[in-house]
Amino acid sequence: MTTISIRDVWKEYDDQVVLERVSLEIEPHAFVLIVGASGCGKSTLLRMLLGQEQPSRGEILIDGTPLPPEPGPDRGVVFQRYSVFPHLTVRENVTLGLEFGQAPIAGRLFGGARKRAIAEAEHYIELVGLEQAMDKYPSALSGGMQQRLAIAQALITKPKVLLLDEPFGALDPGIRADMHELVIKLWQDSKMTVFMVSHDLSEAFYLGTRLITLDRRRNRPEERERYGASITHDIPITRRRENRHRGIKLAEGDVL
Amino acid sequence: MFLALLPFALVIAVYAFGSAERLAVNPNDKLLPGWTSFVDAIDRMAFQPDKRTGNYLLWTDTYASLVRLFAGVASATLFSLIFGICIGILPIMRATFAPFIAVIAMIPPLAVLPILFIVFGLGETAKIVLIAIGVAPFITRDIALRVEEIPREQIVKAETLGANSWQIITRVVLPQIWPRLIDSVRLSLGAAWLFLISAEAIASQSGLGYRIFLLRRFLAMDVILPYVAWITLLAVIIDAALRLFQKRAFPWFAGGRS
Incomplete structure (x- = not known):
């Protein structure tokens, strides 16, 4: 069983702060959904978990050891495109x-x-x-x-961790629902932790055991560069899990 | 198919008409010889041994030219493949060599030919090197660009599957570059022929280009025109063979493009 600790992680490109003060303790076998507006650093966070990018400050630990500075076989990934x-x-x-x-x-x-x-x-x-x-x-x-x-x-x-970067963003709704069932099944049958970036809130509530939203706390144009996004909500999702086990599907776009 | 043949038929008809007109005025005209002269010339060059050397000239010329062409293009291709992949993958190689290759590519290769003759002598080496120098910068830059085009996601994905750099090159990059290399070679073959004929015209004792430029002194259009047609045919066959090979050997490539 894998635990992941993200400890006070910042990501800056030159003068621009993308993410700030991101701290998370991820319990074993979690299905973490990361949602947020475009450009709020969702994918950046995922790339740091992947090892493709390094945090500017702070550290990420997997099972207590710091993440190696490059992608490796313990962290699988599926991108929206070009993954095969x-x-x-x-x-x-x-x-x-x-x-x-x-x-x-x-x-x-x-x-x-x-x-x-x-x-x-x-x-x-x-x-x-x-x-x-x-x-x-x-x-x-x-x-x-x-x-x-x-x-x-x-x-x-x-892999101990599976990272999904908007993997179903380009698919039709029907196909997407099939993929949701597949991902849930694969996750339930394994011990891995899944991180998934999504645009779609209903998808997030349906799939995840934990929902993380990223947003900028300060969004005035003159402040945008100096203040990055951080975690605004961290919601454990339990009430929907029974539904999922009973196999009840939510319609696409359902408001939860 | 019919439409594709039409322009060819038209050119032949215009030639036949012009040739007949000129021969009617002057039966010894050498500029636009008739079909019988061509048949005689082809028979003489291809199927009768040359009186002086005993060789069948068309075939010895073809052999000499093709050896040079293949040697030049093959060495350029090998060099470009290795160098292009390094430039495409390794940022330090790109920073060091990309501008250099871009400048080298601007040197007109024919301007370097005298230097090659001085350095390598008038033998085969100079001609092969001319072809190689002529086409290598193009293929190198093309391969480097094609390597850079491979989506970053694929490289990251390979890393998450546990690939080291060597495995990424041999299993992810190189297999995707092969069909693109064939495209690149096909495009550069026209230039390769140009350099081959030029080198043969200037200093040679055999070869298709040598023969054409030699016979020019005698206005021997009855041989020159079939030689030009033969060179064209060879170029078309090589191009078609490469395309066929690409289609057969890399079915995924054609599938991905359509």
């Missing part, structure tokens, strides 16, 4: 994570190791429901299928 490799088939895309871990020089596996890796990859592909598309290239998949593939690909390294 266009030159690899579905099967190859998912197998790749195992090959990276097991073959540092060749980057490829051979013989029995390759067979085992492929079998494991196919298991994850079946989990996300892409078994019909094993040999297809991503360009032949719909947007929703590409995101399913990206999720399977991220899960194969068994």
Whole structure:
């Protein structure tokens, strides 16, 4: 079980403060939804958890140890776009994570190791429901299928933390609802902590066990650069979980 | 298909008409020879051994030219691939070499040809180096740009899958660059032919360009025109072969573009 501590994190680019005084203690196996207006630093926070960017001040700890300064296999990620490799088939895309871990020089596996890796990859592909598309290239998949593939690909390294950066922002409502069910199921069946950035409040309330909103406390134009966004709400969501377990779907855009 | 053939038919018809007109006035006209002269010339160059050397000239010329062309383009491609990927991936390489390559690309390669002849002598090396120098800056810059185009998300994703830098290059960057490299080589082949013919025209004992410029002294249009057509055909075949190879070897690439 993974705990994450974000301790007084600031992020500044040159003179501009993007995030300030962000502190969070994340309990094990949480599903954290981060919402906020455009440009309020949601994605920046996610990139810092990923290790793609470093906090200007403060620190982020995973299980008590500071986050390494670069992305690594303990933190999986799905972006809104470009998360899958266009030159690899579905099967190859998912197998790749195992090959990276097991073959540092060749980057490829051979013989029995390759067979085992492929079998494991196919298991994850079946989990996300892409078994019909094993040999297809991503360009032949719909947007929703590409995101399913990206999720399977991220899960194969068994990350402690899964980071989702508006992963369903470009999908149709119907497909999006299917993806919600998939993500909840995968999260329930694992021990991982999920962070997801979203624009959509109803999606956030539906999926999350905890909702974090980011906003700027001071928003006058002359103050914008000097004051970053910080956490304005930190809401534990419990009342909807029973509904979710009973499988009740909320309609898209429902006001909670 | 018919529409595509129409311009070709038109050019041939205009030539046939002009040729017939001139030959009617002067049967010894050399500028626009008739079809029989062409057939004779092609037979002489391609299927009869040359009286002096015993070679079948068209084939020895073609072989000599293609060896130079492939050697030049291949060495340029290899250099550009390695260098282009380094410039595209490593910021320090980009900062150091991108402006340098941009300036080098502006040097007219033919202006360097005398230097190459002085340094490498009049043999094969100078011609191959001319082709390589002529096309390498273009391919290098193109590859560097294509590498930079790979979305940052893909690199980060590979890192979250546990990839080291070497694995990112060999499994993520390089496989996506291959088909783009073929595009780049296809585009630079026109320039490569230009440099090949130029080098052969200036100093050579064989080659398609050499033959054309040699026979120019005798106004031997009956040989020059088929040679030009033959060079064009070779260029078209090479281009089509590269395109076919790209389509077969990288099916994901065509799928992603459509």
